[in-house]
Amino acid sequence: MVTLLVATTSDPASINPANALLAMPRWQPGPHFQDDMKSFVNEGVRLLLHGNSIVAEDDLDKRWEQVTREVVHEVIFFSKHTAVSNKPALTVHPIDVLPQGGRPGWAALPNPRMGPWLRLLKNIAQAHNVVPEFEITLEATHHGPLTNKPTMFLEIGSTEDYSKRQDAAQVMAKLVWEGLGLGGGTDIGNWSREKDNKKILLGIGGGHYAPRHMDVALKDNVWVGHLLSGYSLPMDDPSQSKGETNAEIGGTWRHSIKAAYEATKSAFPGGEIFAHLDHK
Structure with missing residues (x-):
């Protein structure tokens, strides 16, 4: 079973953490998925890059399974965060439940890593001195895309300037690196092992x-x-x-x-x- 990370090249808050993660050891080119998408492999993790809106690509996990024959365990999206306050923030949230969009009667399975990773994100952000400038916060359930496996969003915002911040991107990349145990550490927040x-x-x-x-x-x-x-x-x-x-x-x-x-x-x-x- 694999973890599917998803990023879009159209959003710096999405592609910058993905590129920071790819700069870490042991990544290799991954399976061919679609001509307009690239994938990379590191142990049981698959990083998928596309050029579309992050919320417009429904059922990526199901489509990945159909093409590669690999079973997806969970989905994690890198994305931008927007807010009327324009305050800098690093956020974690589950996705989509009525009446805020998606399929009628549908709510995505929340990714069990959200609680443990929220606590880990706070520690990493403090170690990288991006707090208190950036607020570390949960957001309520909102927006898509449609998924079939446990899903969460990791976001940087709230303005374009903050979304482009490389220090914030490094924090999000390290969160995934440490959280998934890619550096040889503990796989944090894996419910099946608890x-x-x-x-x-x-x-x-x-x-x-x-x-x-x-x-x-x-x-x-x-x-x-x-x-x-x-x-x-x-x-x-x-x-x-x-x-x-x-x-x-x-x-x-x-x-x-x-x-x-x-x-x-x-x-x-x-x-x-x-x-x-x-x-x-």
């Missing part, structure tokens, strides 16, 4: 940057599943008439929570999921 610490956070409510959920996620014995911000839990129900005054509270929030819970449960077999609520 026997203890089976508590998984399902965050419900709060803002997009989930600071209260993050306080919980930074604890050593917590794993991170989906994080649903308040804006992804609308109370309006399209099946109810707008003029109906005695309608029960319903809406697509029920569907969003169910999809997020089921995806988190599938990503952490045998784990104990607990909901952490934020009233914002």
Whole structure:
């Protein structure tokens, strides 16, 4: 089984960490996938480069399996982060649940590495002196592309200038290098190898940057599943008439929570999921 890393040449926050990772030892040209895509191999890791929008290439994991006959264990995307605050940030987040896009009724399996890697990212960023300038943060579940295996995004932002920062790219590259044990160390956050610490956070409510959920996620014995911000839990129900005054509270929030819970449960077999609520 292989880890599929994905980067796009159209985004410096994506290709710069990929290039920094490729500058590390033992990378070799990988299997031919598509004429417009390149791949590289390092042990059980496959780094795939393409020139399209990072969120536009659906089912890359399934397509990789069909072409190479290699089974994909997980998917990790390098990408840019944008925010109206324009503050520099290094972020980790799971992807896509209704009503924010994707396939109706679908939520990607969250990558179990998110909690352990968030803590590792904070340590690496401190060692490279990019904090406190860059904020280290979780983001709530949002955007695609569609995937079929446990997935997470690693992002640099929030402006174009920050996205191009080579020191931030080096931090993200080292996060992957150390997190996957490519330097001969421990493979961090591999759920299938864990026997203890089976508590998984399902965050419900709060803002997009989930600071209260993050306080919980930074604890050593917590794993991170989906994080649903308040804006992804609308109370309006399209099946109810707008003029109906005695309608029960319903809406697509029920569907969003169910999809997020089921995806988190599938990503952490045998784990104990607990909901952490934020009233914002």
